[in-house]
Amino acid sequence: MRVIRGRGPDRVSDREITAAMLRETGETGEPAFRAWTPHRQIAFGRRDTRASRYDEAVAAAESSGFPALERSVGGRAVAYTGTTVAFASAVPLDDSRAGLDERYEAATTAVVRALRTLGVPARRGEPPKSYCPGDHSVQAGGKLCGLAQRVRKSSALVSGVVVVTDRDEIAEVLVPIYDAIDVPFDPESVGSVDTAGGPADPEAVCRALEDVFVDDATPRLEDASDLA
16 A cells, blocks of 8 residues: 655645545555645635635635635635644545445544544544534544545545644634635534644654554555655
C-alpha cells in the first residue's frame, strides 16, 4: 500500500496530490493512504457556493485569516487551522456501484479505533447543528470527525477531517460562515481531540490513523513534497 506523508507546498498542489492518488489507485490497483495537516483554509462544498450570500461567507473566512477554497467532495464548510488533520484512503474497485455503505462503515470504525488508541472516548454520530452535518461522523464531547466519499469507475476515496486542537478558533470562524450559507450551526457542537482527552499533537493523530487504516498491509512510504 502506498502511504503518502506530508503536504504539498500550497493549497492547490496539496489537493492535487490526493486527486492523483485516487486516479493512480484506479490505474494500478494499489490502495493508498495519506493523513496530513492541510494548509490553513476554509474548504467550501458545492452546495455552499450556490447560497445567495456565499460571497459574505468567503469574506468572513478571509477576514479571519482563512483563505477560501472550493472542494468537489464532501458537504458543508470545514475549517483547517494548520493543526487540523485530513485523511484519505483510496481503494481499487471492481464494481463502482457496490460497496458504498461498507466503505463508510469500515472507515468510520477505523477512525473510532484510531482515536481510542489516543485515549479519546470516540463513538459514532454527531451533536445537533454540527459543522458539515452528515450521517458519517465521529464524536467525543463534540464533533471530532466527518467523512465523505468520492467514487470513480475503478477506484473510491473515503476521506475525512479530524479536529485535533484549536476548537475555539474553528467554532468562532464558522459562526458567520454558516449564518451566510443559511445552515444551522451551534459552535458548542465543535469538539477536538485534545479537549476529549487525547494529545494536542497532529502528528500523533496522523500516525494513529495510518496504523489502523494500513493495518497489516506492507506500506510503501512516499513524501508529498516529491509528488507536488
